[in-house]
Amino acid sequence: MLMDPQNLPQRVRDVRNRIERAAASGERSVDCVTLLAVSKAQPVELMRAAAALGVRDFGESYLQEALEKMAALREVELTWHFVGRLQANKTRPIAESFAWVHGVDRLKIAERLAAQRPYYAPPLNLCLQVNVAGETAKAGVAPADLPALAAAVAALPRVRLRGLMCIPPEEADAARQRAWFARLRQLLQSLNNSGARLDTLSMGMSADFEAAILEGATIVRVGTALFGPRLANTPPHTGGGRAPPATGTIGAA
Numbered sequence: 739m740l741m742d743p744q745n746l747p748q749r750v751r752d753v754r755n756r757i758e759r760a761a762a763s764g765e766r767s768v769d770c771v772t773l774l775a776v777s778k779a780q781p782v783e784l785m786r787a788a789a790a791l792g793v794r795d796f797g798e799s800y801l802q803e804a805l806e807k808m809a810a811l812r813e814v815e816l817t818w819h820f821v822g823r824l825q826a827n828k829t830r831p832i833a834e835s836f837a838w839v840h841g842v843d844r845l846k847i848a849e850r851l852a853a854q855r856p857y858y859a860p861p862l863n864l865c866l867q868v869n870v871a872g873e874t875a876k877a878g879v880a881p882a883d884l885p886a887l888a889a890a891v892a893a894l895p896r897v898r899l900r901g902l903m904c905i906p907p908e909e910a911d912a913a914r915q916r917a918w919f920a921r922l923r924q925l926l927q928s929l930n931n932s933g934a935r936l937d938t939l940s941m942g943m944s945a946d947f948e949a950a951i952l953e954g955a956t957i958v959r960v961g962t963a964l965f966g967p968r969l970a971n972t973p974p975h976t977g978g979g980r981a982p983p984a985t986g987t988i989g990a991a
């Protein structure tokens with residue numbers, strides 16, 4: 739069941755309040771935390787309503803769906819983030835239409851995005867996805883391989899390496915949630931200590947964004963807490979997983 743659009747204002751208020759409280763208890767300015775509304779598998783009318791409530795950043799995982807929504811909402815000034823799984827043969831429309839790509843985890847994808855970013859557009863903002871827990875089912879660069887990847891991506895034209903992104907294991911316990919996010923923050927700090935200039939930690943989803951804010955998240959990617967359950971048959975958090983083995987893409991990275 740999709741959410742009744744009448745519930746949206748209250749949902750948006752609730753999420754904003756939770757962000758504010760988490761920022762306050764982390765002694766951080768709430769202005770340093772961007773709410774990225776993950777609208778994959780949600781109707782465009784809900785997005786229009788969210789935009790009317792001041793939501794400006796939207797995250798999509800499915801390219802065709804995203805392009806249709808961009809066309810439907812083209813009269814609204816929005817910032818579009820691709821948060822889905824990246825396939826090399828689909829980078830061109832992503833490079834042409836999005837402002838941000840979260841979840842780059844290999845150089846080949848970043849090189850394609852750089853080559854395909856139109857010369858007239860501002861640089862495409864990239865976050866590198868890190869597999870913080872070393873989960874085999876999840877995408878992301880291993881922490882040990884991060885420095886080399888970050889250096890190579892930072893040297894590419896027409897893209898701008900902004901920071902890191904992660905989808906940690908689901909943890910019910912707030913302290914354990916924080917530990918994963920702290921790990922991503924430490925990785926970012928160590929890159930910056932070696933001369934990188936990264937300003938973005940894209941971490942935290944509906945179930946754990948407060949913990950992420952306490953550990954320094956600058957972008958929280960929130961879907962169901964804002965929009966309710968997604969349309970049936972859409973996998974959760976596709977940005978985080980590689981395709982299932984049956985499709986033969988594991989290892990294609």
Ligand SMILES: *Cc1c(COP(=O)(O)O)cnc(C)c1O
Nearest residue numbers: 776944959960961962975976977
């Ligand atoms: C779907 C998705 C989200 C939002 O997840 P919720 O649990 O609905 O908040 C965040 N990030 C990524 C990469 C996703 O694929």
